[in-house]
Amino acid sequence: MPKMPANKTPKDGGDTDEKIRARNIREILKAATEIFSRKGFDGARIAEIAEASGLPKANVYYYFSSKEEIYRAVIEHLIEGWDDAFAHISGDREPQDAIRSYVAAKLAYTRRNVIESRLFANEIIRGAQFLSRKDRQHMRTVTDEKVKVIEDWIAAGKLLPVDPRHLFIMLWSATQFYADFEPLACDALHTTKLKSMDYSHAAATISETVLRGLLPAGQI
Amino acid sequence: MPKMPANKTPKDGGDTDEKIRARNIREILKAATEIFSRKGFDGARIAEIAEASGLPKANVYYYFSSKEEIYRAVIEHLIEGWDDAFAHISGDREPQDAIRSYVAAKLAYTRRNVIESRLFANEIIRGAQFLSRKDRQHMRTVTDEKVKVIEDWIAAGKLLPVDPRHLFIMLWSATQFYADFEPLACDALHTTKLKSMDYSHAAATISETVLRGLLPAGQI
DNA sequence: TCAAAAGCTGACCAAAGTGTCAACTTATTA
DNA sequence: TAATAAGTTGACACTTTGGTCAGCTTTTGA
Structure with a gap:
C-alpha cells in the first residue's frame, strides 16, 4: 500500500504530481479567501487561515511573509x-x-x-x-x-x-x-x-x- | 474669568448646560460611528475611539462596558x-x-x-x-x-x-x-x-x- | 459646607495575535 | 547515494489591545 503524503487527501484525484509549493499556496489562498470574506482584513486571524488550509501557522509564513501579502494575493486573484x-x-x-x-x-x-x-x-x-x-x-x-x-x-x-x-x-x-x-x-x-x-x-x-x-x- | 470645563470647547456654543453624561456619550458615539465605518468592527480600536472623542480610554469604559456595547449603540442609532x-x-x-x-x-x-x-x-x-x-x-x-x-x-x-x-x-x-x-x-x-x-x-x-x-x- | 454621588484617569493585566527561528524532515538531482 | 535544496514545525519573542481598578477630582443637593 503506497504511502500518501500527509496533507494529500484521496479526493484530490488526478493532480497527484502537483508540486508541493503550488498546492500549498493554492490551499492557503482558498482558505484565506473564505476567511477574509467572512471576517474582513482585521477580523481574519492567520492562525485560522492556517488551520483551514491544513497547515501549521509557521508553514503559512514559509510561503507568505505577512498577512497583508496573503490578502494582496487573494485580491489580485479576484x-x-x-x-x-x-x-x-x-x-x-x-x-x-x-x-x-x-x-x-x-x-x-x-x-x-x-x-x-x-x-x-x-x-x-x-x-x-x-x-x-x-x-x-x-x-x-x-x-x-x-x-x-x-x-x-x-x-x-x-x-x-x-x-x-x-x-x-x-x-x-x-x-x-x-x-x-x-x-x-x-x-x-x-x-x-x-x-x-x-x-x-x-x-x-x-x-x-x-x-x-x-x-x-x-x-x- | 470663569473657568471652562476641560473638555468643553468654546465652539460648543449654546448647549452649555448639557449634562456631562449626555455630552460624553454623544461624543463617544460620534467618534465610534466614524471609526467603525472606516475600519469595521474588528479593525476599530477603542483607544482610537477614545482619542477621537477627546476622552481617555478608561473614561470610555466608564460609559460603555465593552466594544460590542458601543457598536450596538451605534447601530441602533442608525x-x-x-x-x-x-x-x-x-x-x-x-x-x-x-x-x-x-x-x-x-x-x-x-x-x-x-x-x-x-x-x-x-x-x-x-x-x-x-x-x-x-x-x-x-x-x-x-x-x-x-x-x-x-x-x-x-x-x-x-x-x-x-x-x-x-x-x-x-x-x-x-x-x-x-x-x-x-x-x-x-x-x-x-x-x-x-x-x-x-x-x-x-x-x-x-x-x-x-x-x-x-x-x-x-x-x- | 459637607457628604454622597458622579465622573475621571494612569497604571496595569491577561489574552490574543503577528511574525521569527533554529532544528528537523522530506524531496531533488547529479 | 550523498549533498543540497525545499519544506515543516513547535516554541517563542514581541506587540497590540480589550478590559479592569483603585484612588483621585468634580458636581450635586440638602
Whole structure:
C-alpha cells in the first residue's frame, strides 16, 4: 500500500504530481479567501487561515511573509472575474440582448462565487487600497470602453439617452446586492470618477430610467 | 474669568448646560460611528475611539462596558434614518412622483450621512448580527407595507407589472452605491427573504425593467 | 459646607495575535 | 547515494489591545 503524503487527501484525484509549493499556496489562498470574506482584513486571524488550509501557522509564513501579502494575493486573484461579464456589452450585439446577458452572467457568477464576490466588493468599499495601480487602471479602461459601446447604441437610436456610467452603476449595484446577501461576484467601476459625479443627476438618471421602464407607454 | 470645563470647547456654543453624561456619550458615539465605518468592527480600536472623542480610554469604559456595547449603540442609532426615505412611497401619491422623491431623498440623505450609511450597509452585509430582532422585524414590516403600495399601483394600472421587492433592491442598491463610494446613508431590506429568491427571476426583473426604460417605445 | 454621588484617569493585566527561528524532515538531482 | 535544496514545525519573542481598578477630582443637593 503506497504511502500518501500527509496533507494529500484521496479526493484530490488526478493532480497527484502537483508540486508541493503550488498546492500549498493554492490551499492557503482558498482558505484565506473564505476567511477574509467572512471576517474582513482585521477580523481574519492567520492562525485560522492556517488551520483551514491544513497547515501549521509557521508553514503559512514559509510561503507568505505577512498577512497583508496573503490578502494582496487573494485580491489580485479576484480581478480575473472582472472582464468576463462585461464582455457581454459588445458593440456587435443588440442592446437588449447584450444587457440581458450581462445581468444574467453577472448574477450567475455571483451565485457561484459568493465568497469572492463579497470580498471583492468589500475591498472596493474600503477604498480598494490593496488593488494595484495596474488593476485599477485596467478596470477603468474596460469601463471606458463599455461606456463607448453604450454611447454608440444611443447615437444609433437603439437606446434612449442615458448616462452610461450611471446605467452601469445600476446594473452593477443591483447584481452585487445579491452577492452581498447570498452568493458573490463582480467588478468595481472607477472609484475616482465618482467624486465629481452630480448627485441630482444620479437621482434623475435612476428614477427616470426606472419610471420609463415601468410606466405604461406615453405616461411620461 | 470663569473657568471652562476641560473638555468643553468654546465652539460648543449654546448647549452649555448639557449634562456631562449626555455630552460624553454623544461624543463617544460620534467618534465610534466614524471609526467603525472606516475600519469595521474588528479593525476599530477603542483607544482610537477614545482619542477621537477627546476622552481617555478608561473614561470610555466608564460609559460603555465593552466594544460590542458601543457598536450596538451605534447601530441602533442608525435605524432611525430607515423609515424616512421609504415614507415617500405612499399610496396617496402618483408612482412617478413617489419614486422620484424616494430616490432623491435617499441620495440626499446618503450624501449628508456618508459615514453612517456606509456603516449600516456594512453591518447588513455582515449579516446584521447586531441588529436587534425588533429592528429587523420593523424593517421587514415597513418593507412589506411598501410592497403593498407598489402592488396596488400595479393593480390600478399605474405601473407595469414588476416584483416590488426586486424593484426596491434596484433602488436601494443603486442609491447605496453612492454612499459606499462617496458619502453615506440608507436602509436594509429583509435579509431573510432573500434566501428564497429566484435568481433568474431577479435577472429578468432587472434587465427587463432597464430595457423597458431605455428602449425606444415599441421595440420590446 | 459637607457628604454622597458622579465622573475621571494612569497604571496595569491577561489574552490574543503577528511574525521569527533554529532544528528537523522530506524531496531533488547529479 | 550523498549533498543540497525545499519544506515543516513547535516554541517563542514581541506587540497590540480589550478590559479592569483603585484612588483621585468634580458636581450635586440638602
